[in-house]
C-alpha cells in the first residue's frame with residue numbers, strides 16, 4: 365500500500381473471522397475477510413441471504429466482536445478498546461441506518477434526530493443548528509415538527525439518514541436501507557447518500573439486494589459463503 369493510499373484509507377479489515385459454536389459444533393460465517401474502505405468511498409455489499417452481510421456490518425459497527433482479525437479505523441486498532449470505549453467510539457465516528465428505519469414513533473422528526481446528539485453529550489447550544497443542517501441535507505426541514513408516525517416510508521428512511529449523520533461520523537453503515545422502498549424512493553435515497561458522501565467526506569457501506577442500488581456505489585463487493593469476491 366502506498367503512503368497516499370494509507371492516508372486515504374478509513375477502514376482496513378485484515379483476516380476478519382467470525383465463527384459461532386452451535387450445539388458444540390463450530391460454524392464459520394466469515395473466514396478471514398480482508399476489506400478496505402477509503403474516506404468518502406461508497407461501498408455496496410451484495411450476496412445471498414445468510415451469506416454474512418449483516419454479520420460483517422455489525423462487526424464494522426462494533427456491535428459484534430470478531431473471533432479473529434484486525435480492524436484498523438483511521439489507523440487505530442479499535443479492537444483493543446474495551447466495550448465502553450468502543451461504544452463511545454461508535455457514537456462519535458459511526459452512523460447506522462437499518463432497513464426498518466426504527467424510530468421513536470411518538471417523537472417529532474426533530475426529536476428523533478436530537479437523540480444521538482444527547483447520547484454523544486454534545487453541547488445543547490450547538491444542537492439546533494446541527495439538526496437543521498442534516499434535515500436540510502435530506503430535504504426534510506418542512507417536516508421537522510411533524511410526528512414521526514405520520515411520515516411515508518421514504519421520509520422515515522431520510523430521518524434515519526439524518527440521525528445517522530448528525531454526529532458527523534466518518535462512516536455510515538446501512539443494512540438494506542432501501543429494502544422496504546419502491547424503486548423511485550430507493551433511487552432518491554441513493555442520491556442523498558451520494559450527496560452526503562461528496563459534501564461531507566463520509567464513507568458509506570451499504571448492504572443491498574438491489575443491483576440498481578449497488579450500481580450507484582463506487583465499489584461493489586460480492587459476499588458468497590463468507591468470502592468476499
Ligand SMILES: Nc1ncnc2c1ncn2[C@@H]1O[C@H](COP(=O)(O)OP(=O)(O)O)[C@@H](O)[C@H]1O
Pocket residue numbers: 384385386391393411412413414415416417418419420
Ligand atoms: N448468534 C448466532 N449464532 C449462530 N449463528 C448465527 C448467529 N448470528 C448469525 N448466524 C448465522 O450466520 C450466518 C450469516 O448471517 P447474516 O450475517 O445475518 O447473513 P445475511 O445478512 O447475509 O443474510 C447465517 O447462517 C446465520 O444463521
Ligand SMILES: [Mg+2]
Pocket residue numbers: 417418419
Ligand atoms: Mg442481513
